[in-house]
Amino acid sequence: MEHFKKLPDAELEIMKVVWHNANPIATSEIKRIIDAEGINQWTQSTMQTLINRLIGKGFLAKDKRGKEYIYTALVNETEYAEVENELFLKKMYGNSVTSFMRALFDSRKISDADIDELEKLFKEKRND
Secondary structure (H helix, E strand, O other), X not given: XXXXXXXXXXXXXXXXXXXXXXXXXXXXXXXXXXXHHOOOOOOHHHHHHHHHHHHHOOOEEEEEEOOEEXXXXXXXXXXXXXXXXXXXXXXXXOOOHHHHHHHHHHOOOOOHHHHHHHHHHHHHHHHO
16 A cells, blocks of 8 residues: 555545545635635635645646646545555554444444444445
8 A cells, every 4th residue: 555644635635626526626626615615715825735745746647728727636535545545554543453342432423324334335345
């Protein structure tokens, strides 16, 4: 598995927009989506700085279409999530999935429907 550095929240927000929309995606479309979500109201300059950081880190490729720059994800969401999950599990639970699951159960954040789905996943995984 390729190792990436953990992205700051602002850069991750941009990557989520890129991952969840058709690629390549234009700067104006990224800004429109982020503005519509209402989470951040970045200036064009701030957003461009964040995008340039993502290019520098190897997460995005930049190209030009007409007068506008367009971006394509070089790292897919699943790859990044795997790295994030591994880091979180190691940092918080000493790489113990059992400790992580116990913490979820103890927090009472898991519903009966979640438990049913997890049981199904465990059975499928065991049969692989």
